[in-house]
Amino acid sequence: MVVKVDQRGDSKVAIVVHDEVVINSVQDALDLIANVHYNDGCDKMIVKKEHITEDFFELKTRLAGEILQKYTNYQMKLAIVGDFSGYSSKSLSDFIYESNKGKSGVWFLGTEAEALDVLHQNG
Numbered sequence: 001m002v003v004k005v006d007q008r009g010d011s012k013v014a015i016v017v018h019d020e021v022v023i024n025s026v027q028d029a030l031d032l033i034a035n036v037h038y039n040d041g042c043d044k045m046i047v048k049k050e051h052i053t054e055d056f057f058e059l060k061t062r063l064a065g066e067i068l069q070k071y072t073n074y075q076m077k078l079a080i081v082g083d084f085s086g087y088s089s090k091s092l093s094d095f096i097y098e099s100n101k102g103k104s105g106v107w108f109l110g111t112e113a114e115a116l117d118v119l120h121q122n123g
Contacts, residue, residue: 003040011120014042015112016051023052029067033076043075044119046112049082057084059091068106077105077122079115084108 002017014036016022023029036042055061071078084096096108102122109115 003036005040006116008120012042013044013046013116013119014040016047018051021051021053026066026070029070033074044077046079046081046115049080057087057092072105077119079107079109079119081109081112081115
């Protein structure tokens, strides 16, 4: 896994670059938070939808809530980038809509460019 850092002024965003899933569990999320914070000095991160296990997007597994709670606890803002139109779950759609209001520090966005703009503007 490679982490690129995008910097605008004092704002630094870590961009995770990898060819496979990097978050399969809560522990994986914690390891990624620690890696990005301590090795790259970032408190904002972008991951692609493909970097996260599909179980995350099945809200009944509660994995999304558990993982995102860790991001909140460790004050790491997160943008998940990808096409979410393939999910038919109304609860997931509502969850994404609420997250994108920006109060939680988690966004679901279509492109890396959008994610960089949002993260650099928020914090």
